[in-house]
Amino acid sequence: MRSVYRVSTALIVLLSSGVAAAATDKSFERTVAAQPKGVVDISNVSGSIEVSGWDRQEVAVRAELDEDVERVDVTSAGDHTIIKVVLPQHGSRHGDARLHVQIPKGSELDVSAVSADLTATGVLGVQHLSTVSGDLSSELAGADVEAKSVSGDIKLKGHGEPARLRITSVSGDVHLEHGAGDLETSSVSGSLVISLDTAHSVRVRSTSGDLRFEGRLARDATFEVTSVSGDLNVRAPAAGGFVYEITTFSGDISNCFGAKAQRESEYGPGSKLSGSRGDGAGHVRLKTMSGDISLCDRD
Amino acid sequence: MASPQDPRPRVSALRDLPQSIEPARDLWPLIEARLKETAATPAARPPGRRVPLSWLAAAAMVAMLAVGMWIGRTLLPVTVPGGGAALHVSNGTPSLDPATVLDASYVSDPRYERQRAALLSSLQARLATMSPETRDKVLASLATIKKAKEDLEQALGKDPGNALLQELLVNTYQDEMRVLTDVREASDPGRGI
Numbered sequence: 206m207r208s209v210y211r212v213s214t215a216l217i218v219l220l221s222s223g224v225a226a227a228a229t230d231k232s233f234e235r236t237v238a239a240q241p242k243g244v245v246d247i248s249n250v251s252g253s254i255e256v257s258g259w260d261r262q263e264v265a266v267r268a269e270l271d272e273d274v275e276r277v278d279v280t281s282a283g284d285h286t287i288i289k290v291v292l293p294q295h296g297s298r299h300g301d302a303r304l305h306v307q308i309p310k311g312s313e314l315d316v317s318a319v320s321a322d323l324t325a326t327g328v329l330g331v332q333h334l335s336t337v338s339g340d341l342s343s344e345l346a347g348a349d350v351e352a353k354s355v356s357g358d359i360k361l362k363g364h365g366e367p368a369r370l371r372i373t374s375v376s377g378d379v380h381l382e383h384g385a386g387d388l389e390t391s392s393v394s395g396s397l398v399i400s401l402d403t404a405h406s407v408r409v410r411s412t413s414g415d416l417r418f419e420g421r422l423a424r425d426a427t428f429e430v431t432s433v434s435g436d437l438n439v440r441a442p443a444a445g446g447f448v449y450e451i452t453t454f455s456g457d458i459s460n461c462f463g464a465k466a467q468r469e470s471e472y473g474p475g476s477k478l479s480g481s482r483g484d485g486a487g488h489v490r491l492k493t494m495s496g497d498i499s500l501c502d503r504d
Numbered sequence: 505m506a507s508p509q510d511p512r513p514r515v516s517a518l519r520d521l522p523q524s525i526e527p528a529r530d531l532w533p534l535i536e537a538r539l540k541e542t543a544a545t546p547a548a549r550p551p552g553r554r555v556p557l558s559w560l561a562a563a564a565m566v567a568m569l570a571v572g573m574w575i576g577r578t579l580l581p582v583t584v585p586g587g588g589a590a591l592h593v594s595n596g597t598p599s600l601d602p603a604t605v606l607d608a609s610y611v612s613d614p615r616y617e618r619q620r621a622a623l624l625s626s627l628q629a630r631l632a633t634m635s636p637e638t639r640d641k642v643l644a645s646l647a648t649i650k651k652a653k654e655d656l657e658q659a660l661g662k663d664p665g666n667a668l669l670q671e672l673l674v675n676t677y678q679d680e681m682r683v684l685t686d687v688r689e690a691s692d693p694g695r696g697i
């Protein structure tokens with residue numbers, strides 16, 4: 206009698222789990238051969254995208270798909286691999302697909318998402334990453350990275366290897382840690398929190414988003430930030446020093462080296478602080494309309 | 505022009521020039537003496553060639569205006585609809601920052617006006633394809649840009665020649681175009697941003 210109970214209980218558990226799986230997700234798996242330094246192109250509207258680099262010359266795709274998702278296309282031609290989540294032409298445009306993709310670590314990665322969150326780790330090639338409202342997170346590895354978002358947050362973490370970084374956001378916050386090299390970033394209202402181990406050139410623009418920057422400037426580095434109403438807080442020790450020029454129309458200027466800002470004009474608003482630190486090898490220019498500006502060249 | 509031997513500091517921007525220059529010595533006594541000397545010998549000038557003071561004043565005005573226009577065209581920022589500034593004097597040679605010249609030309613370019621109008625007219629349709637949360641954030645960002653433009657224009661109204669404000673205004677125009685373009689591309693099926 207006891208064994209009958211056990212068998213029936215096991216059957217019920219098996220049946221119920223199978224029914225549950227069928228009601229929620231479809232799964233998808235496919236592996237294709239790929240070049241070690243090829244291009245991998247991924248697009249997904251909703252859900253998530255996790256990309257990781259590995260040592261194999263293959264692209265492996267594993268996905269859990271909502272019922273609303275029609276299919277996942279994986280095509281490979283030459284050095285180009287394309288992974289595309291396809292939604293029905295007529296009907297829902299918001300079916301979630303949770304993609305887990307492994308690519309040769311030297312690949313160039315090109316990802317486009319709408320509300321899907323994106324995470325990339327261990328990819329050594331160039332990365333072009335874009336989302337609309339999804340959050341974007343990636344590991345930097347010395348190759349150029351372009352990251353774009355409308356309202357999603359962007360989080361990039363490097364290991365101090367120089368690269369060209371281009372980051373743009375509309376309202377999403379930007380967080381860059383241990384980057385290096387050349388940075389160009391802009392945001393309308395998102396905040397910018399940037400740390401660079403060594404910076405050669407930095408160009409930042411914001412409308413109302415605040416900037417907090419910490420980083421060591423290489424000799425002859427250029428550092429330019431403009432903002433309309435965002436506050437700028439810059440801590441940038443520089444090996445060869447720098448010439449600095451800080452101007453604001455109605456904001457306050459402060460610094461850690463005791464220089465005193467001057468009024469731009471006897472008759473109107475505006476203040477300016479300019480001078481030189483160390484050998485004056487680099488150039489620092491900070492400008493705002495109403496945002497406060499703080500500059501320090503100490504660690 | 506400053507040469508390597510020239511002790512004068514190198515001027516790289518108009519704002520590097522001094523607001524005023526004090527003469528090495530007081531010139532007024534000499535000027536005063538010359539004026540007295542001229543007043544004492546009125547017959548030296550032929551009667552028909554006397555120039556009324558009002559004409560001298562007008563000529564001085566025209567000369568000042570010409571100098572002002574020359575400064576405005578060569579040294580001061582190029583003013584364009586909606587902003588635009590170029591401000592560089594390098595080694596004594598006035599030159600325009602290429603990026604700023606581009607800014608200036610595109611802001612006044614009818615193609616820019618057309619492109620902006622087209623982007624704005626399609627904005628509603630593009631926003632409709634976005635989730636409510638994203639749509640709200642995009643609208644808030646566009647409102648932030650609009651407010652920034654208004655604030656900058658208001659400040660420029662008080663200080664029209666302010667190069668900083670002009671530069672920030674051009675940046676803000678560019679940011680608006682970037683956001684409108686990003687929104688269009690983000691909602692373009694199969695294209696992404």
